[in-house]
Amino acid sequence: MVPADRRRVRKDKTQQARRRRGDEWEQALAADLDAAGWAKCWPRGWAGQPWDISATVEGHSYAIECKRIARGNLGYSAFTSNEIENLSRHEDAGGISVVAILRDDPYAVRFVPWYAIRADVLGGGRGSVRLELYPDSLAGVLEVMHP
Numbered sequence: 001m002v003p004a005d006r007r008r009v010r011k012d013k014t015q016q017a018r019r020r021r022g023d024e025w026e027q028a029l030a031a032d033l034d035a036a037g038w039a040k041c042w043p044r045g046w047a048g049q050p051w052d053i054s055a056t057v058e059g060h061s062y063a064i065e066c067k068r069i070a071r072g073n074l075g076y077s078a079f080t081s082n083e084i085e086n087l088s089r090h091e092d093a094g095g096i097s098v099v100a101i102l103r104d105d106p107y108a109v110r111f112v113p114w115y116a117i118r119a120d121v122l123g124g125g126r127g128s129v130r131l132e133l134y135p136d137s138l139a140g141v142l143e144v145m146h147p
Contacts, residue, residue: 018068025102026052026066033057033064033138050086051097057138063090063097063114071105073128076121084121087114098141101131110134111141 026041030053033039039055039062053064065083067074087097097114110131117129135141 022066022068025068025100029053029064029066029100030055048082051083051090053100058142060142061090061095062138063087063095064100065098066100066102068102069104071103073130074099074101075128076117076126079121088118088122091115091118096141098138099129100138101129103131109136111136111138113141 030039030041033053033055037055037057039053039057041053042049042051051063052066053062055062055064063086065079065087067078069078087099091097091114099112099114099117101110101112102108103110108131112129112131112134116134120127
């Protein structure tokens with residue numbers, strides 16, 4: 001490859017700020033869960049990272065994908081193919097896969113069971129996760145009947 005043919009990737013400052021806020025949310029959630037049981041974050045920026053946090057709370061294995069949005073609802077397009085595949089595999093193996101969503105304006109924290117949105121996300125259509133339909137605590141996910 002000729003060096004002149006390479007394009008330099010410039011990082012957008014807005015994207016960097018977005019990623020930093022997401023990392024803060026992930027670390028805060030892992031710290032809360034670690035006090036209640038056991039939770040560890042996967043290394044960030046690692047190619048093929050299956051999900052953000054692996055946790056064991058009250059004997060249940062959780063795969064938690066953290067998403068942070070400024071406002072509105074979380075679009076289905078926010079999930080990468082790697083996240084979709086690994087959350088589905090974890091759930092198929094008997095674990096509980098959860099998407100933890102933090103919205104800044106108006107402030108809301110929601111825990112969405114993966115099985116509730118899996119078919120819609122895999123369908124490839126347009127749409128979003130309506131936050132008001134889901135519990136605001138991880139314990140609330142356990143109260144919902146798991147398939």
